[in-house]
Structures are given as C-alpha cells and as structure tokens.
Amino acid sequence: MQSLQTTRLSSKGQIIIPKAIRSLHGWENGQEFIVEETEQGILLRPYKPASLPKTTLAQVAGCLKNRYQGKAKTIEEMDAAIAQGIRDSGQ
Incomplete structure (x- = not known):
C-alpha cells in the first residue's frame, strides 16, 4: 500500500x-x-504500549496465595484502609 500526499511543516513544528x-x-x-x-x-x-496478558480472577488471586499470613480482613476493614491511604496521600 502506497499513498503519496503532501503536507507542510507548521511554524510550531507540526505536520498534519x-x-x-x-x-x-x-x-x-x-x-x-x-x-x-x-x-x-x-x-x-x-x-502501542505493551499490554498485560489477559488473566482470570483465579490467576490473580493465585499469585497472592500464601503471601498474607495474618487474619482475614473484612470488607469494612479494607474500605477503611483504602480511605486512610487516600487521606495519607493528600488526595
């Protein structure tokens, strides 16, 4: 495929x-x-930025397996930790 067309360089260095x-x-x-x-x-x-391979939730969860050794957190505890992180970051 070859298409020959002309364009100009603008004073700002832009080409259309x-x-x-x-x-x-x-x-x-x-x-x-x-x-x-x-x-x-x-x-x-x-x-084209490199994209991450498609994964399933099970694969993501599998990579976290055996990482956290503490007591399981509740949704409320996780929400509170996220809110605290946002406050700490100043956003």
Whole structure:
C-alpha cells in the first residue's frame, strides 16, 4: 500500500497527517507515534504500549496465595484502609 500526499511543516513544528490516511489506520486525536530517523527521512509508527496478558480472577488471586499470613480482613476493614491511604496521600 502506497499513498503519496503532501503536507507542510507548521511554524510550531507540526505536520498534519491527511484525514484519509488517519481514517484508513483508525488514528484518533491523541494517537501517539514513535518517530524514527531513517536514511530516507523520518518514519512514524503508531505507539502501542505493551499490554498485560489477559488473566482470570483465579490467576490473580493465585499469585497472592500464601503471601498474607495474618487474619482475614473484612470488607469494612479494607474500605477503611483504602480511605486512610487516600487521606495519607493528600488526595
């Protein structure tokens, strides 16, 4: 696939990617790109942060197994600890 279109560099250093190309690739406002310098110019590649593998609740809970050795906490105790953590962080 090759599409040749022209664009201009603005006084702020911005380049507009033509709408047809943005639509073709599904790029929305805020899309991040990796800018790579090549012998022929620059290459823009969409930035895709690494995602965590999908897991089940059982897998997550399994990694916590045998970690906490104290008495089981109630929902109320957990809520109070979370609220205290928020207060302590100043948020």
